[in-house]
Amino acid sequence: MIILGLTATISWNTAAALVQDGRLVAAAEQERFNRIKQAPRIPPVEAAEFCLQSAGIDPADVDCIAVGFASPMRYALLRGLGTARSLAGHDFLLTAPSVAEYMIQQYKLRQRLFDAMPELASKKWVYVPHHIAHAASAYRASGFQETGVLVTDGNGERDSTQTGFAKNGELTVLDSKAADQSLGGLYSNTTSLLGFSRHIDEGKTMGLAAYGTPKYPLEALRIHDGTYTMPRSYIRDGFWKDFPFQRHKGDEITQEHKDFAASVQHRLEEAGIALAQGIHNRTGYRRLALAGGVVLNCDMNAKILQQDFVDDIYIQPAAHDAGTAIGAALEVAAQLGEPGGFVMDHAYWGPEYSAAEIQATLDETKVPYEKPRDIEQATADLLSKGLILGWFQGRMEIGPRALGGRSILANPGMAEMKDRVNAEVKHREGWRPFAPSMLAESADDLVENSYPSPFMLLTFTVRKEWRERLAAATHIDHTVRSQTVTRDTNSRFYGMIEKFRDLTGIPAVMNTSFNDRGEPIVMSPRDALRTFFSTGLDALAIGDFVVRKKTPAPDE
Ligand SMILES: [Fe+2]
Numbered sequence: 001m002i003i004l005g006l007t008a009t010i011s012w013n014t015a016a017a018l019v020q021d022g023r024l025v026a027a028a029e030q031e032r033f034n035r036i037k038q039a040p041r042i043p044p045v046e047a048a049e050f051c052l053q054s055a056g057i058d059p060a061d062v063d064c065i066a067v068g069f070a071s072p073m074r075y076a077l078l079r080g081l082g083t084a085r086s087l088a089g090h091d092f093l094l095t096a097p098s099v100a101e102y103m104i105q106q107y108k109l110r111q112r113l114f115d116a117m118p119e120l121a122s123k124k125w126v127y128v129p130h131h132i133a134h135a136a137s138a139y140r141a142s143g144f145q146e147t148g149v150l151v152t153d154g155n156g157e158r159d160s161t162q163t164g165f166a167k168n169g170e171l172t173v174l175d176s177k178a179a180d181q182s183l184g185g186l187y188s189n190t191t192s193l194l195g196f197s198r199h200i201d202e203g204k205t206m207g208l209a210a211y212g213t214p215k216y217p218l219e220a221l222r223i224h225d226g227t228y229t230m231p232r233s234y235i236r237d238g239f240w241k242d243f244p245f246q247r248h249k250g251d252e253i254t255q256e257h258k259d260f261a262a263s264v265q266h267r268l269e270e271a272g273i274a275l276a277q278g279i280h281n282r283t284g285y286r287r288l289a290l291a292g293g294v295v296l297n298c299d300m301n302a303k304i305l306q307q308d309f310v311d312d313i314y315i316q317p318a319a320h321d322a323g324t325a326i327g328a329a330l331e332v333a334a335q336l337g338e339p340g341g342f343v344m345d346h347a348y349w350g351p352e353y354s355a356a357e358i359q360a361t362l363d364e365t366k367v368p369y370e371k372p373r374d375i376e377q378a379t380a381d382l383l384s385k386g387l388i389l390g391w392f393q394g395r396m397e398i399g400p401r402a403l404g405g406r407s408i409l410a411n412p413g414m415a416e417m418k419d420r421v422n423a424e425v426k427h428r429e430g431w432r433p434f435a436p437s438m439l440a441e442s443a444d445d446l447v448e449n450s451y452p453s454p455f456m457l458l459t460f461t462v463r464k465e466w467r468e469r470l471a472a473a474t475h476i477d478h479t480v481r482s483q484t485v486t487r488d489t490n491s492r493f494y495g496m497i498e499k500f501r502d503l504t505g506i507p508a509v510m511n512t513s514f515n516d517r518g519e520p521i522v523m524s525p526r527d528a529l530r531t532f533f534s535t536g537l538d539a540l541a542i543g544d545f546v547v548r549k550k551t552p553a554p555d556e
Pocket of ligand 1: 130134153154155156292293320321
Protein backbone atom coordinates (compact mmCIF):
# COMPACT_ATOMS: atom_id res chain seq x y z
CA MET A 1 0.00 0.00 0.00
CA ILE A 2 1.32 3.44 -0.96
CA ILE A 3 0.60 6.44 1.25
CA LEU A 4 1.69 9.98 0.49
CA GLY A 5 2.13 12.03 3.68
CA LEU A 6 1.89 15.81 3.68
CA THR A 7 2.19 18.53 6.28
CA ALA A 8 -0.83 20.78 6.33
CA THR A 9 -0.10 24.14 4.76
CA ILE A 10 -1.05 25.86 8.00
CA SER A 11 2.35 24.67 9.28
CA TRP A 12 5.45 26.84 9.45
CA ASN A 13 7.54 24.27 7.66
CA THR A 14 6.08 21.97 5.03
CA ALA A 15 7.21 18.60 3.76
CA ALA A 16 6.15 15.40 2.03
CA ALA A 17 6.87 11.76 2.80
CA LEU A 18 6.13 8.42 1.16
CA VAL A 19 5.34 5.25 3.07
CA GLN A 20 5.20 1.98 1.16
CA ASP A 21 4.08 -1.26 2.83
CA GLY A 22 4.45 0.34 6.26
CA ARG A 23 7.98 1.62 5.69
CA LEU A 24 9.24 5.11 4.95
CA VAL A 25 10.90 5.28 1.52
CA ALA A 26 11.31 9.03 0.92
CA ALA A 27 10.85 12.35 2.73
CA ALA A 28 11.94 15.92 2.10
CA GLU A 29 11.12 19.46 3.12
CA GLN A 30 9.61 21.80 0.57
CA GLU A 31 12.13 24.56 1.42
CA ARG A 32 14.93 22.63 -0.27
CA PHE A 33 13.12 22.70 -3.60
CA ASN A 34 11.82 26.28 -3.71
CA ARG A 35 14.78 27.69 -1.71
CA ILE A 36 12.52 29.62 0.69
CA LYS A 37 13.62 29.01 4.29
CA GLN A 38 11.12 26.63 5.93
CA ALA A 39 8.62 27.19 3.08
CA PRO A 40 6.07 28.46 5.61
CA ARG A 41 2.49 27.79 4.52
CA ILE A 42 3.64 26.77 1.06
CA PRO A 43 2.12 23.58 -0.39
CA PRO A 44 4.80 20.83 -0.48
CA VAL A 45 4.08 19.96 -4.09
CA GLU A 46 7.66 19.60 -5.37
CA ALA A 47 8.55 17.60 -2.28
CA ALA A 48 5.62 15.26 -3.03
CA GLU A 49 6.68 14.93 -6.68
CA PHE A 50 10.20 14.06 -5.57
CA CYS A 51 8.96 11.38 -3.13
CA LEU A 52 6.96 9.61 -5.84
CA GLN A 53 9.62 9.93 -8.55
CA SER A 54 12.44 8.72 -6.32
CA ALA A 55 10.47 5.62 -5.40
CA GLY A 56 9.49 5.06 -9.04
CA ILE A 57 5.80 5.31 -8.20
CA ASP A 58 3.18 6.67 -10.56
CA PRO A 59 0.76 9.09 -8.84
CA ALA A 60 -2.08 6.89 -10.11
CA ASP A 61 -0.80 4.09 -7.85
CA VAL A 62 -1.04 6.10 -4.61
CA ASP A 63 -3.62 4.54 -2.31
CA CYS A 64 -4.29 7.56 -0.13
CA ILE A 65 -3.01 10.94 1.01
CA ALA A 66 -2.39 11.50 4.73
CA VAL A 67 -2.23 15.02 6.18
CA GLY A 68 -0.77 15.84 9.62
CA PHE A 69 -3.61 18.08 10.79
CA ALA A 70 -7.36 17.93 11.34
CA SER A 71 -9.59 18.44 8.30
CA PRO A 72 -10.69 22.03 7.71
CA MET A 73 -14.22 21.23 8.93
CA ARG A 74 -13.02 19.49 12.05
CA TYR A 75 -10.56 22.30 12.70
CA ALA A 76 -13.38 24.85 12.47
CA LEU A 77 -15.41 22.76 14.91
CA LEU A 78 -12.56 22.31 17.37
CA ARG A 79 -11.63 25.97 17.34
CA GLY A 80 -15.28 26.98 17.58
CA LEU A 81 -15.82 24.74 20.59
CA GLY A 82 -12.69 26.10 22.17
CA THR A 83 -13.95 29.61 21.71
CA ALA A 84 -17.37 28.74 23.09
CA ARG A 85 -15.75 27.20 26.15
CA SER A 86 -13.83 30.38 26.75
CA LEU A 87 -16.46 32.48 28.48
CA ALA A 88 -14.69 35.68 27.55
CA GLY A 89 -15.08 34.75 23.90
CA HIS A 90 -12.31 37.09 22.86
CA ASP A 91 -10.48 34.25 21.16
CA PHE A 92 -13.04 34.39 18.37
CA LEU A 93 -11.14 37.29 16.88
CA LEU A 94 -8.15 34.99 16.57
CA THR A 95 -10.12 31.87 15.67
CA ALA A 96 -12.09 33.08 12.67
CA PRO A 97 -9.12 34.26 10.58
CA SER A 98 -7.14 31.19 11.53
CA VAL A 99 -9.92 28.82 10.39
CA ALA A 100 -10.48 30.82 7.21
CA GLU A 101 -6.79 30.79 6.42
CA TYR A 102 -6.54 27.04 6.93
CA MET A 103 -9.47 26.44 4.62
CA ILE A 104 -7.93 28.63 1.94
CA GLN A 105 -4.53 26.98 2.39
CA GLN A 106 -5.95 23.47 2.12
CA TYR A 107 -7.86 24.45 -1.01
CA LYS A 108 -4.64 25.85 -2.45
CA LEU A 109 -2.76 22.66 -1.54
CA ARG A 110 -5.28 20.50 -3.37
CA GLN A 111 -5.32 22.72 -6.44
CA ARG A 112 -1.54 22.93 -6.70
CA LEU A 113 -1.11 19.21 -6.08
CA PHE A 114 -3.75 18.25 -8.66
CA ASP A 115 -2.30 20.67 -11.21
CA ALA A 116 1.06 18.93 -10.86
CA MET A 117 -0.30 15.39 -10.58
CA PRO A 118 -3.92 15.19 -11.82
CA GLU A 119 -4.10 11.47 -10.97
CA LEU A 120 -4.13 12.41 -7.26
CA ALA A 121 -7.48 14.22 -7.58
CA SER A 122 -9.43 10.99 -7.14
CA LYS A 123 -7.51 9.79 -4.10
CA LYS A 124 -8.86 9.53 -0.60
CA TRP A 125 -7.56 12.11 1.91
CA VAL A 126 -7.14 11.12 5.54
CA TYR A 127 -6.57 13.85 8.11
CA VAL A 128 -4.55 12.83 11.18
CA PRO A 129 -4.79 15.16 14.20
CA HIS A 130 -1.57 17.18 14.46
CA HIS A 131 -0.28 15.79 17.75
CA ILE A 132 -1.20 12.23 16.80
CA ALA A 133 0.89 12.73 13.64
CA HIS A 134 3.80 14.09 15.69
CA ALA A 135 3.45 11.20 18.17
CA ALA A 136 3.35 8.61 15.37
CA SER A 137 6.48 10.14 13.79
CA ALA A 138 8.30 9.24 17.00
CA TYR A 139 6.89 6.01 18.40
CA ARG A 140 6.12 4.37 15.04
CA ALA A 141 9.72 5.06 13.97
CA SER A 142 11.42 4.23 17.28
CA GLY A 143 11.39 0.45 17.21
CA PHE A 144 10.05 0.54 20.81
CA GLN A 145 7.23 -1.93 21.50
CA GLU A 146 6.19 -0.05 24.64
CA THR A 147 7.13 3.55 25.30
CA GLY A 148 6.08 6.81 26.85
CA VAL A 149 5.33 9.49 24.25
CA LEU A 150 5.85 13.23 24.65
CA VAL A 151 4.84 15.74 21.99
CA THR A 152 5.45 19.44 22.59
CA ASP A 153 5.34 22.24 20.04
CA GLY A 154 3.88 25.70 19.39
CA ASN A 155 0.38 24.39 18.94
CA GLY A 156 -1.70 22.04 16.86
CA GLU A 157 -5.42 22.38 16.32
CA ARG A 158 -6.02 23.45 19.92
CA ASP A 159 -3.34 21.76 21.94
CA SER A 160 0.33 22.42 22.51
CA THR A 161 1.69 19.56 24.64
CA GLN A 162 0.50 15.98 24.69
CA THR A 163 1.65 13.13 26.88
CA GLY A 164 0.79 9.49 26.34
CA PHE A 165 2.12 6.03 25.86
CA ALA A 166 2.22 3.53 23.03
CA LYS A 167 1.95 -0.22 23.36
CA ASN A 168 2.16 -2.59 20.38
CA GLY A 169 1.35 0.19 17.95
CA GLU A 170 -1.59 1.68 19.90
CA LEU A 171 -1.33 5.19 21.31
CA THR A 172 -3.13 6.18 24.50
CA VAL A 173 -3.22 9.90 25.25
CA LEU A 174 -2.81 10.71 28.94
CA ASP A 175 -3.00 14.48 28.90
CA SER A 176 -3.21 17.42 26.50
CA LYS A 177 -2.49 21.03 27.22
CA ALA A 178 -4.22 23.92 25.52
CA ALA A 179 -2.46 26.34 23.16
CA ASP A 180 -2.27 28.96 25.92
CA GLN A 181 -0.04 26.52 27.86
CA SER A 182 2.43 26.23 25.02
CA LEU A 183 6.10 25.67 25.85
CA GLY A 184 6.84 26.32 22.19
CA GLY A 185 4.95 29.60 22.39
CA LEU A 186 6.88 30.57 25.50
CA TYR A 187 10.19 29.81 23.83
CA SER A 188 9.25 31.55 20.58
CA ASN A 189 8.18 34.65 22.50
CA THR A 190 11.51 34.58 24.32
CA THR A 191 13.27 34.35 20.97
CA SER A 192 11.33 37.34 19.72
CA LEU A 193 11.92 39.29 22.94
CA LEU A 194 15.66 38.72 22.51
CA GLY A 195 15.54 40.34 19.08
CA PHE A 196 15.68 37.11 17.03
CA SER A 197 13.12 35.74 14.56
CA ARG A 198 10.43 33.54 16.06
CA HIS A 199 9.90 30.13 14.42
CA ILE A 200 13.44 30.35 12.97
CA ASP A 201 15.96 31.45 15.59
CA GLU A 202 14.97 29.38 18.62
CA GLY A 203 18.36 27.66 18.34
CA LYS A 204 20.01 31.04 18.93
CA THR A 205 18.11 31.42 22.20
CA MET A 206 19.34 28.01 23.29
CA GLY A 207 22.91 28.83 22.23
CA LEU A 208 22.81 32.15 24.08
CA ALA A 209 21.51 30.50 27.26
CA ALA A 210 24.90 28.88 27.87
CA TYR A 211 26.40 32.36 28.34
CA GLY A 212 23.95 33.35 31.09
CA THR A 213 22.80 32.49 34.60
CA PRO A 214 19.18 31.50 35.22
CA LYS A 215 18.51 34.34 37.64
CA TYR A 216 14.94 35.18 36.59
CA PRO A 217 12.70 32.75 38.49
CA LEU A 218 9.72 32.82 36.05
CA GLU A 219 7.56 31.55 38.88
CA ALA A 220 4.35 31.90 36.92
CA LEU A 221 5.40 28.77 35.06
CA ARG A 222 4.54 26.33 37.86
CA ILE A 223 6.02 22.87 37.82
CA HIS A 224 4.26 20.30 39.96
CA ASP A 225 3.12 16.69 40.09
CA GLY A 226 4.68 15.55 36.84
CA THR A 227 3.42 18.47 34.80
CA TYR A 228 3.44 22.27 34.50
CA THR A 229 0.86 25.03 34.32
CA MET A 230 0.95 28.74 33.62
CA PRO A 231 -1.66 31.49 33.83
CA ARG A 232 -3.82 31.65 30.71
CA SER A 233 -2.56 35.03 29.60
CA TYR A 234 1.05 34.46 30.60
CA ILE A 235 2.53 33.82 27.16
CA ARG A 236 0.55 36.62 25.59
CA ASP A 237 0.87 39.34 28.23
CA GLY A 238 2.34 38.48 31.63
CA PHE A 239 5.52 36.90 30.41
CA TRP A 240 6.73 40.15 28.86
CA LYS A 241 6.41 41.92 32.21
CA ASP A 242 8.90 39.50 33.77
CA PHE A 243 11.64 40.86 31.58
CA PRO A 244 11.98 44.60 30.99
CA PHE A 245 15.02 44.49 28.70
CA GLN A 246 13.48 43.75 25.31
CA ARG A 247 16.15 43.69 22.60
CA HIS A 248 15.58 44.86 19.05
CA LYS A 249 17.35 43.29 16.10
CA GLY A 250 20.85 44.76 15.78
CA ASP A 251 21.02 45.95 19.41
CA GLU A 252 23.91 44.83 21.54
CA ILE A 253 23.34 41.56 23.41
CA THR A 254 23.73 42.33 27.10
CA GLN A 255 24.24 40.08 30.11
CA GLU A 256 20.54 40.56 30.95
CA HIS A 257 19.60 39.02 27.61
CA LYS A 258 21.92 36.09 28.22
CA ASP A 259 20.56 35.60 31.74
CA PHE A 260 17.00 35.73 30.50
CA ALA A 261 17.73 33.14 27.77
CA ALA A 262 19.33 30.96 30.47
CA SER A 263 16.30 31.41 32.75
CA VAL A 264 13.76 30.37 30.13
CA GLN A 265 15.97 27.48 29.01
CA HIS A 266 16.26 26.32 32.61
CA ARG A 267 12.50 26.43 33.15
CA LEU A 268 11.88 24.65 29.86
CA GLU A 269 14.21 21.87 30.95
CA GLU A 270 12.41 21.60 34.28
CA ALA A 271 9.05 21.42 32.51
CA GLY A 272 10.35 18.75 30.11
CA ILE A 273 11.69 16.67 33.01
CA ALA A 274 8.38 17.04 34.86
CA LEU A 275 6.40 15.84 31.84
CA ALA A 276 8.70 12.84 31.41
CA GLN A 277 8.37 12.09 35.12
CA GLY A 278 4.59 12.32 34.87
CA ILE A 279 4.53 9.81 32.01
CA HIS A 280 6.83 7.46 33.90
CA ASN A 281 4.76 7.72 37.08
CA ARG A 282 1.58 6.73 35.25
CA THR A 283 3.01 4.01 33.01
CA GLY A 284 6.16 2.70 34.65
CA TYR A 285 7.83 2.89 31.22
CA ARG A 286 11.49 3.82 31.13
CA ARG A 287 11.50 4.66 27.43
CA LEU A 288 10.42 7.86 25.76
CA ALA A 289 9.64 8.79 22.16
CA LEU A 290 9.71 12.54 21.51
CA ALA A 291 8.47 14.83 18.74
CA GLY A 292 7.24 18.40 18.21
CA GLY A 293 9.29 21.51 17.51
CA VAL A 294 10.28 21.99 21.16
CA VAL A 295 12.25 18.74 21.14
CA LEU A 296 14.71 20.27 18.70
CA ASN A 297 15.98 21.71 21.99
CA CYS A 298 18.84 19.26 22.53
CA ASP A 299 19.73 20.60 25.99
CA MET A 300 16.21 19.81 27.24
CA ASN A 301 16.35 16.36 25.65
CA ALA A 302 19.71 15.69 27.31
CA LYS A 303 18.33 16.66 30.72
CA ILE A 304 15.41 14.27 30.21
CA LEU A 305 17.77 11.45 29.22
CA GLN A 306 19.87 12.09 32.35
CA GLN A 307 16.94 11.27 34.66
CA ASP A 308 17.25 7.96 36.45
CA PHE A 309 13.77 6.92 35.30
CA VAL A 310 14.72 7.21 31.60
CA ASP A 311 16.75 4.37 30.07
CA ASP A 312 16.09 4.93 26.37
CA ILE A 313 15.00 7.82 24.22
CA TYR A 314 14.04 8.21 20.58
CA ILE A 315 13.78 11.66 19.05
CA GLN A 316 12.25 12.09 15.60
CA PRO A 317 14.90 13.98 13.54
CA ALA A 318 12.22 16.03 11.80
CA ALA A 319 10.73 16.91 15.18
CA HIS A 320 9.21 20.12 13.80
CA ASP A 321 6.11 20.12 11.62
CA ALA A 322 7.91 18.62 8.62
CA GLY A 323 7.85 15.37 10.60
CA THR A 324 4.05 15.31 10.66
CA ALA A 325 4.17 14.29 6.96
CA ILE A 326 6.07 11.18 8.07
CA GLY A 327 3.91 10.62 11.14
CA ALA A 328 0.61 11.03 9.28
CA ALA A 329 1.67 8.53 6.62
CA LEU A 330 2.92 5.98 9.19
CA GLU A 331 -0.27 6.42 11.22
CA VAL A 332 -2.58 5.86 8.26
CA ALA A 333 -0.49 2.87 7.16
CA ALA A 334 -0.99 1.34 10.63
CA GLN A 335 -4.72 2.09 10.58
CA LEU A 336 -4.98 0.30 7.23
CA GLY A 337 -3.31 -2.80 8.69
CA GLU A 338 0.12 -2.37 7.15
CA PRO A 339 2.99 -4.11 8.99
CA GLY A 340 4.71 -2.18 11.81
CA GLY A 341 8.30 -2.60 12.92
CA PHE A 342 9.77 0.21 10.83
CA VAL A 343 12.75 1.87 12.53
CA MET A 344 13.88 5.28 11.30
CA ASP A 345 17.52 4.98 12.28
CA HIS A 346 18.82 7.58 9.83
CA ALA A 347 17.67 10.81 8.23
CA TYR A 348 18.80 10.26 4.62
CA TRP A 349 15.47 10.20 2.79
CA GLY A 350 15.88 13.08 0.35
CA PRO A 351 17.18 13.49 -3.21
CA GLU A 352 20.50 12.02 -4.33
CA TYR A 353 22.49 12.56 -7.49
CA SER A 354 24.51 10.06 -9.50
CA ALA A 355 28.20 10.58 -10.32
CA ALA A 356 27.18 11.27 -13.93
CA GLU A 357 24.66 13.94 -12.86
CA ILE A 358 27.21 15.63 -10.59
CA GLN A 359 29.89 15.53 -13.28
CA ALA A 360 27.47 16.95 -15.84
CA THR A 361 26.78 19.93 -13.56
CA LEU A 362 30.50 20.50 -12.98
CA ASP A 363 31.17 20.35 -16.73
CA GLU A 364 28.26 22.60 -17.58
CA THR A 365 29.33 25.23 -15.07
CA LYS A 366 32.96 24.97 -16.33
CA VAL A 367 34.26 24.41 -12.83
CA PRO A 368 37.70 22.77 -12.64
CA TYR A 369 37.58 19.61 -10.58
CA GLU A 370 39.57 16.50 -9.75
CA LYS A 371 38.52 12.92 -9.23
CA PRO A 372 40.78 11.57 -6.49
CA ARG A 373 41.32 7.83 -6.16
CA ASP A 374 39.72 7.88 -2.71
CA ILE A 375 37.33 10.72 -1.91
CA GLU A 376 37.26 9.82 1.79
CA GLN A 377 41.06 10.05 2.04
CA ALA A 378 41.22 13.23 -0.05
CA THR A 379 38.63 14.92 2.18
CA ALA A 380 40.35 13.81 5.39
CA ASP A 381 43.68 15.15 4.05
CA LEU A 382 42.22 18.58 3.27
CA LEU A 383 40.40 18.79 6.62
CA SER A 384 43.53 17.83 8.54
CA LYS A 385 45.39 20.65 6.81
CA GLY A 386 42.87 23.25 7.99
CA LEU A 387 40.65 23.74 4.94
CA ILE A 388 36.92 24.32 5.35
CA LEU A 389 34.98 21.93 3.16
CA GLY A 390 31.55 21.52 1.69
CA TRP A 391 30.55 17.84 1.88
CA PHE A 392 27.83 16.78 -0.56
CA GLN A 393 27.21 13.05 -0.53
CA GLY A 394 24.34 10.62 -1.03
CA ARG A 395 20.75 11.34 -0.04
CA MET A 396 19.86 14.66 1.57
CA GLU A 397 18.79 14.66 5.21
CA ILE A 398 15.25 15.38 6.43
CA GLY A 399 15.17 17.75 9.40
CA PRO A 400 17.08 20.89 10.32
CA ARG A 401 20.40 19.19 11.11
CA ALA A 402 23.06 18.35 8.55
CA LEU A 403 24.20 14.83 9.33
CA GLY A 404 26.84 14.09 6.73
CA GLY A 405 24.73 14.35 3.58
CA ARG A 406 24.84 18.13 3.05
CA SER A 407 27.40 19.39 5.59
CA ILE A 408 30.14 21.95 6.04
CA LEU A 409 33.11 20.33 7.73
CA ALA A 410 36.27 21.54 9.46
CA ASN A 411 39.00 20.30 11.77
CA PRO A 412 37.60 20.45 15.35
CA GLY A 413 41.12 20.46 16.81
CA MET A 414 41.85 23.89 15.34
CA ALA A 415 40.18 26.25 17.82
CA GLU A 416 40.13 29.14 15.32
CA MET A 417 37.81 27.16 13.04
CA LYS A 418 34.76 28.23 15.06
CA ASP A 419 35.38 31.92 14.36
CA ARG A 420 36.51 31.31 10.80
CA VAL A 421 33.46 29.26 9.82
CA ASN A 422 31.09 31.67 11.58
CA ALA A 423 32.65 34.72 9.90
CA GLU A 424 33.80 33.46 6.51
CA VAL A 425 31.25 30.82 5.62
CA LYS A 426 28.07 31.01 7.67
CA HIS A 427 28.10 34.81 8.12
CA ARG A 428 26.60 34.56 11.57
CA GLU A 429 27.25 35.64 15.15
CA GLY A 430 30.62 34.61 16.59
CA TRP A 431 29.07 33.11 19.72
CA ARG A 432 27.09 30.47 17.82
CA PRO A 433 28.47 26.98 18.50
CA PHE A 434 29.16 24.14 16.10
CA ALA A 435 28.85 20.43 16.63
CA PRO A 436 31.08 17.40 16.17
CA SER A 437 30.19 14.28 14.20
CA MET A 438 32.03 11.41 15.84
CA LEU A 439 32.53 7.72 15.20
CA ALA A 440 29.87 6.00 17.29
CA GLU A 441 32.45 3.65 18.79
CA SER A 442 34.54 6.59 20.03
CA ALA A 443 31.72 8.57 21.65
CA ASP A 444 32.28 7.07 25.07
CA ASP A 445 35.93 8.15 25.03
CA LEU A 446 35.06 11.71 24.04
CA VAL A 447 32.01 12.59 26.13
CA GLU A 448 30.51 11.78 29.51
CA ASN A 449 27.38 9.60 29.72
CA SER A 450 27.44 8.89 26.01
CA TYR A 451 24.31 7.59 24.30
CA PRO A 452 23.54 7.02 20.60
CA SER A 453 22.82 10.41 19.03
CA PRO A 454 22.33 9.82 15.30
CA PHE A 455 20.28 12.99 14.81
CA MET A 456 22.32 15.58 16.75
CA LEU A 457 19.44 16.20 19.16
CA LEU A 458 21.23 15.52 22.45
CA THR A 459 24.04 17.35 24.21
CA PHE A 460 26.87 15.83 26.21
CA THR A 461 29.73 17.17 28.29
CA VAL A 462 33.13 16.68 26.67
CA ARG A 463 35.64 14.83 28.80
CA LYS A 464 38.41 17.11 30.06
CA GLU A 465 41.14 15.34 28.13
CA TRP A 466 39.32 15.95 24.81
CA ARG A 467 38.33 19.58 25.24
CA GLU A 468 41.30 20.98 23.39
CA ARG A 469 41.05 18.55 20.50
CA LEU A 470 37.32 19.29 20.07
CA ALA A 471 37.68 23.02 20.79
CA ALA A 472 36.08 24.31 17.58
CA ALA A 473 33.00 22.12 18.02
CA THR A 474 32.44 22.64 21.74
CA HIS A 475 30.15 25.21 23.35
CA ILE A 476 31.29 27.61 26.06
CA ASP A 477 29.89 25.30 28.78
CA HIS A 478 32.00 22.37 27.48
CA THR A 479 28.97 20.66 25.96
CA VAL A 480 28.66 19.29 22.44
CA ARG A 481 25.55 18.69 20.38
CA SER A 482 27.18 15.64 18.91
CA GLN A 483 26.19 13.22 16.18
CA THR A 484 27.23 9.60 16.50
CA VAL A 485 28.01 8.21 13.05
CA THR A 486 27.73 4.52 12.18
CA ARG A 487 29.08 2.72 9.15
CA ASP A 488 25.67 1.08 8.57
CA THR A 489 23.83 4.35 8.07
CA ASN A 490 26.46 6.46 6.27
CA SER A 491 29.50 4.44 5.24
CA ARG A 492 31.23 7.22 3.28
CA PHE A 493 30.94 9.77 6.11
CA TYR A 494 32.06 7.14 8.61
CA GLY A 495 35.00 6.09 6.43
CA MET A 496 36.10 9.70 5.98
CA ILE A 497 36.03 10.37 9.75
CA GLU A 498 38.04 7.17 10.29
CA LYS A 499 40.69 8.43 7.87
CA PHE A 500 40.67 11.84 9.55
CA ARG A 501 41.24 10.08 12.88
CA ASP A 502 44.17 8.15 11.41
CA LEU A 503 45.75 11.45 10.33
CA THR A 504 45.03 13.56 13.42
CA GLY A 505 44.14 11.23 16.29
CA ILE A 506 40.70 12.88 16.53
CA PRO A 507 37.77 10.54 15.73
CA ALA A 508 35.42 13.44 14.95
CA VAL A 509 34.95 16.33 12.53
CA MET A 510 33.28 19.67 13.07
CA ASN A 511 29.95 19.60 11.22
CA THR A 512 27.46 22.34 10.42
CA SER A 513 24.71 22.59 7.85
CA PHE A 514 25.65 23.31 4.23
CA ASN A 515 23.95 26.68 3.80
CA ASP A 516 24.66 30.36 4.16
CA ARG A 517 22.88 32.50 6.74
CA GLY A 518 19.11 32.57 6.28
CA GLU A 519 19.07 30.01 3.46
CA PRO A 520 17.78 26.44 3.38
CA ILE A 521 20.35 23.64 3.35
CA VAL A 522 21.57 22.92 -0.20
CA MET A 523 19.82 20.14 -2.08
CA SER A 524 21.30 19.82 -5.59
CA PRO A 525 24.85 20.02 -6.99
CA ARG A 526 23.94 23.43 -8.42
CA ASP A 527 22.84 24.67 -4.95
CA ALA A 528 26.12 23.34 -3.55
CA LEU A 529 28.20 25.18 -6.15
CA ARG A 530 26.25 28.40 -5.60
CA THR A 531 26.92 28.30 -1.85
CA PHE A 532 30.52 27.16 -2.40
CA PHE A 533 31.33 30.15 -4.57
CA SER A 534 29.42 32.72 -2.53
CA THR A 535 31.05 31.85 0.81
CA GLY A 536 34.56 31.35 2.14
CA LEU A 537 34.52 27.58 1.69
CA ASP A 538 37.95 26.35 0.56
CA ALA A 539 37.00 23.09 -1.11
CA LEU A 540 34.00 20.98 -2.01
CA ALA A 541 33.83 17.19 -1.82
CA ILE A 542 30.88 16.45 -4.07
CA GLY A 543 30.20 12.82 -4.89
CA ASP A 544 33.49 11.38 -6.16
CA PHE A 545 34.87 14.80 -7.07
CA VAL A 546 36.82 17.59 -5.37
CA VAL A 547 36.52 21.24 -6.34
CA ARG A 548 39.08 23.64 -4.86
CA LYS A 549 39.53 27.35 -4.78
CA LYS A 550 43.01 28.80 -5.09
CA THR A 551 43.40 29.18 -1.32
CA PRO A 552 46.30 27.02 -0.15
CA ALA A 553 45.92 25.06 3.05
CA PRO A 554 47.68 26.79 5.99
CA ASP A 555 50.51 24.26 5.82
CA GLU A 556 50.74 24.05 2.03
FE1 LIG B 1 3.64 20.88 15.41
